Amino acid sequence: MAKGDLYTTQLQAGLGLVSETKALLELWSPGMSVSQLCQVALDSGRFPNVTARRLRNIVVECFAPRYLVSNGAPAQHLKQVVGTVPGSDLAQLMLVFTSRANPILSDFIGSVYWQRYAGGYTEVSNEDARVFIERAIDDGKTAKRWSESTxxxxxxxxxxxxxxxxxxxxxxxxSRRILPFRISYPAAAYLAFDLHFAGIGDNALLTHPDWQLFGLAREDVLDELKKLSLKGHLIIQAAGDVVRISWKQPSMEALCDALSQR
DNA sequence: AGCTTCTGCTCTCTGACGCC
DNA sequence: GGCGTCAGAGAGCAGAAGCT
Structure with a gap:
């Protein structure tokens, strides 16, 4: 297994951090290094309730791995839409990047959350998560066995x-109640184009693991793409098992621009 | 019942450790 | 010796249990 696929305990440095991420997005500008962002965030006075050490922790261990990968592309895109896209839709995009940075989260959502959801359960418990982790450790998905407390x-x-x-x-x-969760229009559009510009072919795109975060199988993804075609973002031709898509946005920047217009 | 104390849980913060 | 990862300490919180 590739080292990057290993499960880590990085989530312990911070969970969703939705409001902190919004603030950091506003403070960040393209080209800014991680340490520069730490300093800017500290000087901004927008994090009065955390120590400098903790703030660095948030930036280095959470914000950077999630949003400053690929030359800061995620941060750049989110920054473009942070003011106009509603909070819950924005959170879905954050979920995508947080899951990519933490494979343990994407696997958990794909194999535990959506299984429970599909099975008609109303709750997911920490015990469910613990069982999932124990199995993952047995399967060698961690660099070493984690202590019981971890x-x-x-x-x-x-x-x-x-x-x-x-x-x-x-x-x-x-134990937490399962909430109704459906992919939002901006998240669907973002994910589709993001995968496309990453070089994924049209047919492979329909079954890409990222969609599993939203519980979408191939046919569901096809439905989402059809909705995007109604918005004029793409033209889709589906004949049997073969799908062909004409992508109408020339770049992620253009798409994010369109998404922020509303 | 209403109040207080206890208990257990979550999450943040920071020091330690090991690797390069 | 700098960096990334891990785990323990402790704060904060909420519900349970105990007391009057």
Missing amino acids: VRRVSAYLTGCCADYGLLERGLRS
Whole structure:
């Protein structure tokens, strides 16, 4: 297994951090390094309730791995829409990037959350998460076996993170109610074009793992793409198993521009 | 019942550790 | 010796239990 696919405990440095991420997006500008962002954030006075050490922790361990990868492309795109796209839609985009940075989260959502959802359960518990982690450790998905306390804590972080992004009910709970969760128009558009510009072919795109975050199988993705075609972002031709798409936005920047127009 | 104390849980923060 | 990862300490919170 590639090293990058290993599960880490990085979520412990911060869960959804939705409001903090919004603030950092506003402070960040393209080309800014991680340490520069730390300094700017500290000087901004917008984080009065955290220590400098903690703030650096948030920036280095959470914000950077999620949004400053690929030369800061995620941050740049989110910054473009942060003022106009509603908060819950923005959270879905944050979920995408947080999951990419933390494979343990995407696997958990794909294999536990949506299974429970499909099975008609109403709650996901920390115990469910713990079982998932124990199995992952047995399967060698961590660099080494985690201590019992780490397993317990990361279990809670997984469900807590889901709560921050609107998949589960918020609040202090060892078992959280499943909330209705549907991919939003901006998130669907973003993900489709993001995968396209990453070089994924039209047919492979329909079954890309990223869609599993939203519980979407191939046919569901096709439906979402059809909705996007109604908005004029693309033209889709589906004949049997073969799909061909004409992408109408020339770049992610153009798409984000369109998304922020509304 | 209403109030207080206790208990357990979550999450933040920071020091330690090991690797390069 | 700098960096990334891990885990323990402790604050904060909410619900349970106990008391009057």
